[in-house]
Amino acid sequence: MSSRYTFGGDEHIFVEVDEAMSLDAFFVSLSMTNAIREAQIDGVTEICPANASFQVKFDPDRIHPDDLMARLKELEETAETAEPVLDTRIVEIPVYYQDPWTHETLMRFRERHQDPEATDIEYAARINGYDSVAAFIEAHSGAPWFVSMVGFVSGLPFLYQMVDRERQIQVPKYLRPRTDTPKLTVGYGGCFSCVYSVRGAGGYQMFGITPMPIFDPEQTVSYLEDFMVFFKPGDIVKWKPIDRQEYDAAVAQVQAGTYAPRIAKVRFSLNDYNADIDGTNARLLEALHAD
Structure with a gap:
């Protein structure tokens, strides 16, 4: 290289x-x-x-x-x-896929999309060869993701899927950017997933929304009291699909100051990962849910 x-x-x-x-x-x-x-x-x-x-x-x-x-x-x-070894953390991020807020937004911008007759996630599932949205969500949330950079707007993470190249999801951005994207939208463009830290313009496909704030300039969110930006390069993320009831409960916990992200400290070895991707991912997920 x-x-x-x-x-x-x-x-x-x-x-x-x-x-x-x-x-x-x-x-x-x-x-x-x-x-x-x-x-x-x-x-x-x-x-x-x-x-x-x-x-x-x-x-x-x-x-x-x-x-x-x-x-x-x-x-x-x-x-x-x-030696390509990193002491980092793995974080579980809840995602309400196909939520009503991103759905309402994407329907307002169908003329800017490659497939005006489908939703963003339906389009992504189809062009990646999945026979259903459920199968696509399973693929998107099944393996961990690596935060390779944070930026573009404050606190926005770019996440790279930790699977072999042949299995990586690829989805183009909108033909023309939207003028609106809900705050905390989980998006996708090219080979990267992301979380929109604030409301604003955007061109990534919208798959869902998380109840977990990742940027707080006022630092009133309990787990952002030390630093206003949650993510940093090298973090590992596991998406967790949730339903509307779980989403509302998490939002209530955030507002009450009691929400605590599930986080585990891990050591990531690039050599071990390249030798056994699925085995490395399994060990990372075990660490996340170890009590």
């Missing part, structure tokens, strides 16, 4: 680890950004990781761009030899 380095204006260096998203590319990007942060290079002011790339902002009055470029390439050699 050979990274590509380019300058972005006078104050940025963009590093593309790979053209395609993969956990291997993510781990190289993660290792490099960690190494840059630990090196405490004078003049580096910001490090922004992405799915298979990252960007470094710097002050050209404190470090020459060519000197920083050379330093980053040195750190890449160290990053590529680092």
